[in-house]
Amino acid sequence: MLVTLLTDFGDFYPGVMKGVILSLVPDAKIVDITHSIEPQNVFQGAFLLYHSYKFFGSAIHVAVVDPGVGGKRRAIVVETKHNYFVAPDNGLVYPSAKEDGIVRIFEIDSKISEIVGELSTTFHGRDIFAPATALLLKKDFRYFREIDEIKTLDIFEHSVAGNRVCGKVAFVDRFGNVVTNIPASAVMGAKGFILRGVEFPMVKCYEDVDIGKPLALIGSFGTLELSLREGNASEFLKIRKGEIELEVLR
Amino acid sequence: MLVTLLTDFGDFYPGVMKGVILSLVPDAKIVDITHSIEPQNVFQGAFLLYHSYKFFGSAIHVAVVDPGVGGKRRAIVVETKHNYFVAPDNGLVYPSAKEDGIVRIFEIDSKISEIVGELSTTFHGRDIFAPATALLLKKDFRYFREIDEIKTLDIFEHSVAGNRVCGKVAFVDRFGNVVTNIPASAVMGAKGFILRGVEFPMVKCYEDVDIGKPLALIGSFGTLELSLREGNASEFLKIRKGEIELEVLR
Amino acid sequence: MLVTLLTDFGDFYPGVMKGVILSLVPDAKIVDITHSIEPQNVFQGAFLLYHSYKFFGSAIHVAVVDPGVGGKRRAIVVETKHNYFVAPDNGLVYPSAKEDGIVRIFEIDSKISEIVGELSTTFHGRDIFAPATALLLKKDFRYFREIDEIKTLDIFEHSVAGNRVCGKVAFVDRFGNVVTNIPASAVMGAKGFILRGVEFPMVKCYEDVDIGKPLALIGSFGTLELSLREGNASEFLKIRKGEIELEVLR
Numbered sequence: 001m002l003v004t005l006l007t008d009f010g011d012f013y014p015g016v017m018k019g020v021i022l023s024l025v026p027d028a029k030i031v032d033i034t035h036s037i038e039p040q041n042v043f044q045g046a047f048l049l050y051h052s053y054k055f056f057g058s059a060i061h062v063a064v065v066d067p068g069v070g071g072k073r074r075a076i077v078v079e080t081k082h083n084y085f086v087a088p089d090n091g092l093v094y095p096s097a098k099e100d101g102i103v104r105i106f107e108i109d110s111k112i113s114e115i116v117g118e119l120s121t122t123f124h125g126r127d128i129f130a131p132a133t134a135l136l137l138k139k140d141f142r143y144f145r146e147i148d149e150i151k152t153l154d155i156f157e158h159s160v161a162g163n164r165v166c167g168k169v170a171f172v173d174r175f176g177n178v179v180t181n182i183p184a185s186a187v188m189g190a191k192g193f194i195l196r197g198v199e200f201p202m203v204k205c206y207e208d209v210d211i212g213k214p215l216a217l218i219g220s221f222g223t224l225e226l227s228l229r230e231g232n233a234s235e236f237l238k239i240r241k242g243e244i245e246l247e248v249l250r
Numbered sequence: 251m252l253v254t255l256l257t258d259f260g261d262f263y264p265g266v267m268k269g270v271i272l273s274l275v276p277d278a279k280i281v282d283i284t285h286s287i288e289p290q291n292v293f294q295g296a297f298l299l300y301h302s303y304k305f306f307g308s309a310i311h312v313a314v315v316d317p318g319v320g321g322k323r324r325a326i327v328v329e330t331k332h333n334y335f336v337a338p339d340n341g342l343v344y345p346s347a348k349e350d351g352i353v354r355i356f357e358i359d360s361k362i363s364e365i366v367g368e369l370s371t372t373f374h375g376r377d378i379f380a381p382a383t384a385l386l387l388k389k390d391f392r393y394f395r396e397i398d399e400i401k402t403l404d405i406f407e408h409s410v411a412g413n414r415v416c417g418k419v420a421f422v423d424r425f426g427n428v429v430t431n432i433p434a435s436a437v438m439g440a441k442g443f444i445l446r447g448v449e450f451p452m453v454k455c456y457e458d459v460d461i462g463k464p465l466a467l468i469g470s471f472g473t474l475e476l477s478l479r480e481g482n483a484s485e486f487l488k489i490r491k492g493e494i495e496l497e498v499l500r
Numbered sequence: 501m502l503v504t505l506l507t508d509f510g511d512f513y514p515g516v517m518k519g520v521i522l523s524l525v526p527d528a529k530i531v532d533i534t535h536s537i538e539p540q541n542v543f544q545g546a547f548l549l550y551h552s553y554k555f556f557g558s559a560i561h562v563a564v565v566d567p568g569v570g571g572k573r574r575a576i577v578v579e580t581k582h583n584y585f586v587a588p589d590n591g592l593v594y595p596s597a598k599e600d601g602i603v604r605i606f607e608i609d610s611k612i613s614e615i616v617g618e619l620s621t622t623f624h625g626r627d628i629f630a631p632a633t634a635l636l637l638k639k640d641f642r643y644f645r646e647i648d649e650i651k652t653l654d655i656f657e658h659s660v661a662g663n664r665v666c667g668k669v670a671f672v673d674r675f676g677n678v679v680t681n682i683p684a685s686a687v688m689g690a691k692g693f694i695l696r697g698v699e700f701p702m703v704k705c706y707e708d709v710d711i712g713k714p715l716a717l718i719g720s721f722g723t724l725e726l727s728l729r730e731g732n733a734s735e736f737l738k739i740r741k742g743e744i745e746l747e748v749l750r
Binding site for chain 1: 502504506531532533534535536548551552553555556557558671673674675677704705706707717719720725730
C-alpha cells in the first residue's frame, strides 16, 4: 500500500521519517504530498489533504501538522473505506476520513517509540507516526487501541449574506493565487468580486483577462480563487491566510 | 519506463499529479527534476529540461510550465528516439525532443480528463497530463491523435559582436550562480568579462579566486556562468532573468 | 541497497543526479534527506547527516556539500559496518562514518566521469558522485582505490565554563527553532538560559509555555534548542548560524 506524507516540516525531518519507515519496511513506496503547510496551520493541512487524498485511490496518508506535539493530544490511526490516515488527533484528517467513510479509529500507544528507540517531545513524526506507518504496512496492530471518537474540524465554513460572502484563505500557491474555501455553489451567478477596492471579474480561465490584471475563477479545488494573470495576487493583496470577506457583483 | 516531472508548480500540485499517475499505474516510478521553474518561464523550463532529460537514458518526461492553461494551446505527447515528452504545446519540450529525434507527435484529447473525473481550467497537470502519462505507461493511445507540428523555441539564441556578447540568463541556482545560455564556443579565448563595472575573470574552477571574489567559468551546462566564490552573484548583480550583455576581455 | 541524498544543491541538480544513477541502475531506490544545507556549510551537512543516517538501517549515503569542487580535494567512498558514504573528502561524512565504524576508505578516480561523458569543474554530484553510487550498487570497485585516511571534523565541539555554555548553531528548521550542537549532558539541571537579555526557561515541551513565548528544550537531536512556541526564534533572535554563547540559569 502506498504511503503519502503531508506535513509542515519543510526539509530534513521528512527524510528522517522515510528512513524510519524504510528501515522497517524496505519495499515501502512513499510519496510526498507537501511539506510546506504553513507552520502549525491545521486548517490548511486539512484542506490540502482533503483535496489530494482522493486522487491516490487507496493509501496510508501520514499527516503531521502538530502544534500540540509532546503534550496531551492523542496520536491516531483512522481506517476508512479505502484509506488509512495516521496523524495527531487535532482535526487534521477528519474532513478526509469522514468523506471516505470512517470504519475504525485507533489510538497509537506512545510506547511504539521503543521501535525507534527514542521519544522526543518535538518530533513524533519520527518517533511515533513513522513506526506506526511501518506497522500498518505490516498489518501489525499491536500498539493500536480502538477508540470511539476523533476531533472534528470544519474546513468548509463560510457564509453568504446580502452581497457579501465570507470564507477563509485556505492556501496561497506558488503563483500567488489566493485559494479560498468558498465553494462554487456559494457564488453561482456572480459577475465578479470587490476586495479592498479592487474588482476581480469572474472568468473561466486566466487568458480571459490581460496579463497582470486581476480575476476570479473557480479553481482546481472547486472553490473561489483570486488571481492576477501571470502575477501574484497574494503579494498584491498582502493576504496569506485568515478570514476573507468579499463584495459580490451580480 | 521511468517518469520525470518538471514544473513551475512548487509544492502540493506535484503530489496530486503523482496521486493520479499512481492510482492508475501503481508501480510507476516517478522522479522530480524540479518544481521550481520560475512561474510561467517557458524558456527556463525548456533550458533545464534540455540539460537534464539526457541523463535519464530513456523516460517519460512530463513538463508543465503552462501560462496558457485553460485556453487554446494544445496538450501534446512527443515520441522521440529514446523518450516521450508530455507537455503543453508552447515550445517547452521542443529543444529536448528535437535533439533526441522526433518520431511522432500527438495531440491529447481533453476528454482524457474523464479518467480523473475533473476538468479544471487551471490544473491540467492533474486533469490531462497526469492521466496521459498513465496511459502512455500502459501503451494506451486512445486519447492521442497524431499531428504534424509542434511549437518551436530557441533556447540557444545569443550574439557576438566586436567585444560584446549577448545572451539570456537561463537559471539562477541556489548558490546564486548566474547561468547564461551563452555557449563555451562563443567565448573561446576570453580572459574575462565586465558587467556593470565589475570584472569577472575567466577561470577553471571556484578555487582559482579568493573567497567572495567574482569569477566567470564554463559550468556544468556547458555555458557561461557568473559567480562569486562562496557568495551569491545573483544578489550581488541583482540579476535573476532576462537579457544579459557582457564586455569580453581578450 | 537504498540510496540517500544530502546536499546543498536546492532544486534541479539533485534531479540530474537521480537521472545518472537510474540510467545506470534502473531499479535503484533513492530517498532525499535534504537538499537545503546552507550553501557550503560542511558543518551543518555533517551534523544533519549524523542525525539522520542512523534511522535508515543500512544504505548508501551520498552527501555533497562541496566548496572545494573542481579543486584538489579528493572524492571518497567510506565503507562502514552498516553503510557506505559517498562524498567529497572534507569531513562531511566523518562523524557518521566514525560512529558506524569505518571498515575501508576509497578514493574515487575522477576518470569515473567517463561513464557520464562529462567532467565539469562545478558539478561532481553528476559527474563523479552519481556514477560512483551506481557502481557501488553494482559492487563494481573499478574506479575506487583504497586509501588510509580521511579528513576529520568535530561536530560536537562546545564548552562549559562557570555559568556560560558555548556551542554552535547547527540548524535552523522551518519553524525557526534554533538547534545547537550543545548536548543535553552539558546543560543538565539548567533552569533556563539568557541570550541577548531574553530568558529561555528550560521546559519539556512547547505547551509548557504560552503561545509566542520563548523556551529552551532538549529537542529531537538530543541537543539544546531555543524556540518560541508557535513563533520563529531564529527571526526573533536574528540568528541563523555560527557560535552561540548562553548564560545558564541554575
